Amino acid sequence: MAEKKIRIDPITRIEGHAEVVIQLNEDDSVREALFKVVEFRGFEKFTEGRPFYEMPQITSRACGICPVAHLLASVKACDQITGVAPPKTAVMLRRLMNMGQIIQSHALNFYHLSGPDLLMGFDSDPAKRNIFGLIDSQPSLAMRGIRLRKFGQEIIEKVAGKKIHPGEWMRPGGAKWPLTQERVDYLQSFLPEALDATTKTLDMWKQMLDGLQEEVEHFGNFPTHYMGLVTPDGGLEHYDGKIRIMDPQGKVAAECVDPTKYADFIGEAVEPWSYMKFPYFKAVGYPDGAYRVGPLPRLNVASYCGTPLADEEFKWFKKLGKNGVVQSTFHYHTARLIEILYCIETVKQLLEDPQILSKHVTSNVQVNNFEGVGVAEAPRGTLIHHYKVDEEGMITYNNMIIATENSNIAYNMAITQVAKKYVKARELQEGMLNRVEAVIRAFDPCLSCATHAIGQMPLDIRLFDASGRLLDRKLR
């Protein structure tokens, strides 16, 4: 007997190429939904034999949205291979560019990608439901998002010389050149506008949430474990610190203080229907050891943010869930906005510290160790690069666990929940399927990262009956 299923291909307004297959029961109700990632490049293999100092440049090409996260995880692994600590100013500059990246990436998701659903409506005209439609219908709102993203991109450019793939600047042991007063002045002059845009967006979002309680209830609202970096005393952290894994009730399940031990905590499973692997928390096993990463889990695992305005919002955020654990994937949007606020405040602090202008930004390095693991928080969550090298510093082993990949089991749980709630197979509407896509957008996946690949095909939804006969077909 043929299986009954609905395909959504591709998921649009996400970064990367994926499709959803919704499996139906005999009575056409939804049985489950699968998130299929269908592209793959193969960084872990083709970097073998290359000099370790090339790794930041090459591996950051995994992703054009969060190249900075790859640069950081990669260069931190390379720092370990050299056994040398970078100067304090280099670390400050790396942190600064990471803040820029998170600002631009979160703004991109909220305004350019998810914004059309949230600000124009899930059922609005698909031909206009995009950033250009938003420019057309709500120009000042769209411009606010465009300018906020621009601020983040310009931080990266001013620090490292280029908005996308600024790998030339990054080097094991530090960075290639220092920051100038002129550039600090420019970024400081942009700060008030960015802060204003963010607080206005947060205020608007809080008002909108009253009308979005159904989405909060049904868009990926379930218990899982959560993972993210925290400072030694449990604060929000994106560059260094320890990996904390929290259980669904809000208790700390594990802490990985030494990042080289990540494989003691995390395993990776493979399924034949997706190029994206399925990491799981080893203490619980596969697939019950599902955990989520990214903005919402970061706020769940942290006990505070560490900047005044963000901490105010953090207190409010914690009340959205039981025991301070917010489990609805829809609140990734909320967490993203609070993180932008945190990042802007942190940018301000970093720029005000005179040491940011020190000319000493690099240590002299050579190969002293044969293995290194670098961990950083990408916009989408915890990112791990693990390298081994030979005596010449040539790569012999590369393993990358990518932010988006970490939440893979939860993606499948989330789309199944949304499909069960909204998809009525006998009277299929475009808006029903757009909601399935929207919960994926809430996670903000980065699939060229996750499979180290990308691509695209037209949307083709086909509805088959139990004998495999085509009942209905929609093209978009």
Added chain:
Amino acid sequence: MWFYGCSGCHMSFLDLDERLVDLAKVATLVHSPIVDIKHFPPDVALTLIEGAVANVEQVETLREVRKRTKLLVSLGDCAVTGNVTALRNAWEHGDRAVLERAYADPSNLNAQIPNLVPKLLDYARPLHEIVKIDHYIPGCPPNADQIYYVVGELLAGRQPVMEGRSKYG
């Protein structure tokens, strides 16, 4: 559109920032990963493609897009040369080599090579090895100024002059 790349060229397009508003006045974006019309329409004036061709479906898609668009531009180094996506071409049957390393390695649970997904080509290819390309914008990625210049010239019916305007990497 994007094939096997990193989306960085699309992000560079979004780096047009305020100029996106100007662009929207002279052109309509009919098909893209950032819009919801998922079927590539006929009679398109200009198409930019990022990424190398590296699986069997993309070869078909590219040929179909070539038929439906007047001008086709290779956007960025992966489309123009294969770039990072083509690093796997150093191996004979690079497709097997990368898949085995990532999925069949015994450190994975259920180690296996996924087979219910599009099949990779033996070698990753630049676009012009498959179809005729009208214009090239190198760069990893090309910056927003370069993209704006080329799109502006092509929409105005002029031939862009790339000398001194762009470089690889």
